[in-house]
Amino acid sequence: MSQPVHAIPTTLILGFLGVGKTTAILDLLRQKPADETWAVLVNEFGEVGIDGAMLQTEGAYVKEVPGGCMCCVAGLPMQIGLNQLIHRARPDRLLIEPTGLGHPAQIIQTLTQEHYLDVLHMGPVITLVDPRKLGDERVRENVHFRDQVAAADILVANKTDLCTPAQLSDFDRWASALEPAKQQIFHNGSNGMAADWLHGEPDQRPVSDPHAHGHHRHDETPPPEPADIQAQPWQMVENRGQGHFSLGWRVHPEDVFDESQLLALAGDESVVRFKAVVRTPDGWRTMNVVDGVVSTGPTEPRDLSRLELISESVIDAPALDRLVRSAAGREPVQ
Structure with missing residues (x-):
C-alpha cells in the first residue's frame, strides 16, 4: 500500500x-x-452491514468489517479493511466505528503499530455514553463498556434530549469522578456532534481488562464475502459472541416489506436491537429500534434490503425467518 x-x-x-x-x-x-x-x-457485530449502508448516504467512502469485533485474529480483518479503504479513498479524514460489543485496546494497538505510524495521525478517542444506561448494573459492569469509557479522551453524553435532568446530573457526577480525568466531557442531544471534537491529541489511557477478547469466541479467518444477491435472493446469516446473538438478512430489492410487521417483530422483549434498511410499499425506509424507542424514516433506494436483530438470548432462527418472510409476503401470516 502506497x-x-x-x-x-x-x-x-x-x-x-x-x-x-x-x-x-x-x-x-x-x-x-x-x-x-x-x-x-x-465494524458491526452482525453480518449484513446495515450501519455501512446508512453511512453511505452522506457521500463518504465506507468500508464494512462485519461479523464481530474487527480487532480479533491479531487485527487481520481490520488491517485488510483499513488498507483497502485508504487505497481506494485516499481520504483527508478517517472515522472508525467499532462494534458496540468490541474491546478498544487491541484496536488502538493495531492503529498505532509501526506500519501505520506515517499513515495515520490519531486524534482523541471519543466514547459515547447513554446516561439512561448508567442505572443498569449490567451495563456499568460490562467489560466492554468499562474499557470503552477508560479508553476515552473525550466522553460524550449522547441522546441527552431523551434524558431526565436527574439522569444528566448523575452522568456529570460519574464522568467528573473518573480517573484519570477526561480531556473533555460533552452533552450531545438534538443538535448533534461537533466537528471540533475531532481535533487534538490522544492520551495513553489504560483499560481495565486488555485481555478481554481471550474470553470470547471468534473465527480464525475473516468472514467470507456474501453471496451474490441475484443468485441467492434471500440470505440469512447468524453470529454469536460477547454474550449476544445476532440474526441478519440480505434480501433482493424486489421483495417489499410490511413495515408494521417488522416493527412488531422488533418489539419482542428478547430483542435488544433491531435495524433495517428495506423496501416498503411507501418506498425505501430505515428502521432502528433500541430500548423500545422506534426511529423510522425514508432513505434512497438501495441495491438490496438489509435487516438485523441482536438478542442476549439464543435466537430461534427458523421461527424468526418465517416472520420476516411473512413481512415480505413470502409466507402467510400464522
Whole structure:
C-alpha cells in the first residue's frame, strides 16, 4: 500500500450497543468541508452491514468489517479493511466505528503499530455514553463498556434530549469522578456532534481488562464475502459472541416489506436491537429500534434490503425467518 504524503487524521468513535454511534458519525459527515474526502471504517457485530449502508448516504467512502469485533485474529480483518479503504479513498479524514460489543485496546494497538505510524495521525478517542444506561448494573459492569469509557479522551453524553435532568446530573457526577480525568466531557442531544471534537491529541489511557477478547469466541479467518444477491435472493446469516446473538438478512430489492410487521417483530422483549434498511410499499425506509424507542424514516433506494436483530438470548432462527418472510409476503401470516 502506497503511503499518503500527509498522515490521515483519524478518530476512533466508541460506544456500547445502541448508543447511537452511526447517527453521531452521520452528524459529523454532514459537516465535512466540500473540498475534503472523508472515509469511514465501520465494524458491526452482525453480518449484513446495515450501519455501512446508512453511512453511505452522506457521500463518504465506507468500508464494512462485519461479523464481530474487527480487532480479533491479531487485527487481520481490520488491517485488510483499513488498507483497502485508504487505497481506494485516499481520504483527508478517517472515522472508525467499532462494534458496540468490541474491546478498544487491541484496536488502538493495531492503529498505532509501526506500519501505520506515517499513515495515520490519531486524534482523541471519543466514547459515547447513554446516561439512561448508567442505572443498569449490567451495563456499568460490562467489560466492554468499562474499557470503552477508560479508553476515552473525550466522553460524550449522547441522546441527552431523551434524558431526565436527574439522569444528566448523575452522568456529570460519574464522568467528573473518573480517573484519570477526561480531556473533555460533552452533552450531545438534538443538535448533534461537533466537528471540533475531532481535533487534538490522544492520551495513553489504560483499560481495565486488555485481555478481554481471550474470553470470547471468534473465527480464525475473516468472514467470507456474501453471496451474490441475484443468485441467492434471500440470505440469512447468524453470529454469536460477547454474550449476544445476532440474526441478519440480505434480501433482493424486489421483495417489499410490511413495515408494521417488522416493527412488531422488533418489539419482542428478547430483542435488544433491531435495524433495517428495506423496501416498503411507501418506498425505501430505515428502521432502528433500541430500548423500545422506534426511529423510522425514508432513505434512497438501495441495491438490496438489509435487516438485523441482536438478542442476549439464543435466537430461534427458523421461527424468526418465517416472520420476516411473512413481512415480505413470502409466507402467510400464522
